[in-house]
Amino acid sequence: MAPVQGRQKEYSTIDTGASARCQSEPLLNDSLCGPLPDSETPHVFPERPKPQAIQSLDLLEGLSYQVIGASGESDPWLLRHCRFDERGFLPFHRVHVRNAGGVPLDEKIPVHFLVTDDRQYSSNKDSTSFFHEQWIREKLNSLVPLEYGQRLVALFVKFIFPSLPIISRSQLGLSEMRTAPSPEALQRMPVHLLAAIYASAQPFFKFDEHLSVLNAYIPSPTEELWGLALELVLREIHTAHLSTLQAGILYLQKSTEENQSAIADSPFSWSFTGMLVGLAMSLGLYLECRPMGLPAWEKRLRRRLWWAIYAEDKWRSLLIGRPPYIRSDEWDVTDLDDDDFRMDASLADRISLPDDDSKQEILYARPFQYFVRLSRLSDEVQYNLYSLKASQRLYPNFNATLEAARPLFQQLKEWYASLPASLKQQNRSFTTIDGMVPQSSCLRFCYMLLEVFIFRALLRPMVLSATPPPLFEESEGLANFLNHVNAMTFANDSAFRTIEDEVEPVLAIDVSDQNGTGNATLKAAENCALKILRMVMQMTNRDLAEFWFPWARIGFATVSNYIMLLLVQAPTKDHAVRANRLLCLWRQALRSQSGGCALMLPALTRLDELYSTGLSRNYYLPKHVKELLDEQLH
Known part of the structure; x- marks a missing residue:
């Protein structure tokens, strides 16, 4: 045409x-061109538009x-x-x-x-790849033969999909005859997406007897699969489709290599997240697609993908302290509901589930639906308490911070009250993990983590910030600089301190009143730490074997620093005793549970590094805190 x-x-x-x-x-002047036309006058088009077919x-x-x-x-x-x-x-x-x-x-x-x-x-x-497409697929099939690939995809649907539903079960060909995709369906799937699915499912191979035996004798090709997925994502982004974004989001879930499990993420993770946000925007996922002329499965997938990348942006932004990529005024996608997870009803009939409630929670990915709502609250916490402007305005003002925190606490309370009972439960029987049951440990941890961030913001203005240290040119040398400083006379000694001076934290609010707002806030902050400590201590093998977002490792480290802050800023001996007790129990819990969950290693390492050199060598501590720590040594 x-x-x-x-x-x-x-x-x-x-x-x-x-x-x-x-x-x-x-x-x-209006008179220059005459009166403007009435904006409410309806436009008359010469002909009606043609009907448009729904097409992918x-x-x-x-x-x-x-x-x-x-x-x-x-x-x-x-x-x-x-x-x-x-x-x-x-x-x-x-x-x-x-x-x-x-x-x-x-x-x-x-x-x-x-x-x-x-x-x-x-x-x-x-320019970004030297491999022919047919060679790439042959390479993937040599790493993971199709018969094993079918099993890995089935594990993905069982263990990862409820928390990260970014694939289309309809497009996988799941039907009344099978609960795993056919070899033909795998061959039709883009290589980059298939490699990412295989790699994502590898940690759950022990729940398939055939894969368990295979992995006992043959090393898992996980790293090769991830490498293949990343290379192809970077290549395919020039002609991107939804599968490019799907594979990219899965790559963000890649576990940290064992020898790097205790160190911070490199800037690549956040930069790669930004690239995927840009890709989602290019594909138009930020626009509500329900009215559009697209197939139902495609609209469902687009909406789920939008919320998946939205959640990645918001949680990573909060956890690493970066401005989020996604602005609240630049998208209009409505909240997820069960219609976004519709599928062939015959699949539901083929899967053996404990009861009707659990059946619905799995098939409709309820953990993900509630996680998305929690991600919206994560954005509120970041914007209202930790954005640059909010931090500058609130950190010296306790009352203003408290006013900003109250509605956030209320929203968290309402979110938790809306959870079904099965997602609030802990310590369910380990035998149920081989069946399809809701996975909620990571979800509950994220909820408690937001409480930690709110209380952490409330702790900021409780203590005055010390005067910034004087600056000197490196070429001048520290000794010459200090001699120059000591030779100067100051009318007010408190206006200037040399580097050797001790600087104790100075309270900015009154905590002498046991029933006052300051004391109540401190006790609530300690109770928040106790609650998350109790959750981690009670985690079973089943909880640790669930799917966890890899950025949860930053969350555990955040809790370590939060409890340390309670000790370093403890205003009284009683508060110091409670905070120190929490810190000791937290270290014990991490040491015990990190064997089954490598995500906790950074949290443990952060504390061990501080204790190995001594807290008083790393922090300016109040006198009563130093005395308490000295008593422990003797």
Whole structure:
């Protein structure tokens, strides 16, 4: 089809007189161009638009797509006037425009996608990879034969999907005849996604007897699978599809290598997260797709993928102290519900589940639905307490911080009250892990972690910050600098301190009143630490064997530093005793549980490093805290 041609007879002729000239000049006076038209006057279009067929956007063979944004070069408000065909296309040579369909509606802007022939980007893809596609698939099948791949995908659906439902069970071919995909379905799946699924499922191989025996004699190819997935994601991002984002999100779940389990993540993780957020934006996932002319499975998958990358952005932002990539005013995707997890009902009939409630929670990925709602609260905590402007405004002001924290506590309370009983439970029988039961340990930990972050913000203004140390040029030398400082006379000694001076934390609020707000906040902060300590101490092998987001390792380390803060800032001997007791028990819990959960190793290492050199050598401590620690040594 040729490009749309303008219909000149239906438009007024161009006026080159004064009226035309004034259209390019500022409207300084209404009389210059006459009265403006009534904005509420309905537009009359010469003909009704053609019906548009529902068609997949992601399965267009040999074509890739990206959304045309509101301020993009191809103005969506211009494109809405185009003559799209019955498939929603305005075709050109190798570059086409696809109308999303279903929009605009009230408060929904027109949406269009730029669809491009993949051959246009072949040189870009070749620059990031030297392998032929057929060779890559043969490589994957040599690492994981299809019969083992079927089992790994089944493990993925059982153990990972309820917490991270970023694949389409419909597209995997799950039906009444099978609960694992066929070899043909695996062969149709993009290699980068399949490699990422295989690698993600490897930690659960012991729950499949055949894979368990195989891995007892043959080393797992996990690292090779991850390497293959990453290389292909970086290659395919030039002609990205949903599978590119799926594989990328799974790569973010990659466990830290054993020899690096105790160190902080490199900047790659956060940078890679940003790249995936950008990819999700390019694919238009930030736009509500339910009204669009896409297949039901594709709309469900797009919505789940949006919330998955949203959660990654918000939790990683909070945990590592970075500004989030996703702005609250730049997306309109509605909350997930059970309709986003519909699938062939025959699969539900084939799976043996304990009871109806558990059956629904698994099939509808309820852990993920509640996790997404908690991720929304994570964003609120970051924005209201830890964004740069909020931190600058709140850290010296306890009352203002308390006012900001109260609604966050209330929202957390309401979230927890909404949880079904099965997701609140702990210490369920280990024998149930081989069946499909809700996995909730990571979910409950994240809930408690948000409480920790709120209390941590409340602890900030309780103690005054010390005067920043004086600065000197490195070339000058510290000794010469100190001689110069000591030779100077100061009218007020407290206005300047040399580096050797002891600086004890100075309280900024009154905690003498046992019933006062300050004391109540401290006790509540200690109870928060006790609650998360009790949870970790009571974790069973079943809890530790569940799927955990890898950034939980930063969360455990955050708790270690939080309890340390309670001790370092303890305003009285009684508070110091309680905080020290919590710290000792926390170290014991980490030492006991880290054997079954490597995610706890950074939390333990952080504390062991501090204790190995002595807390008083690493922190300025109140006198009563130092005395307490000295008593422990004797």
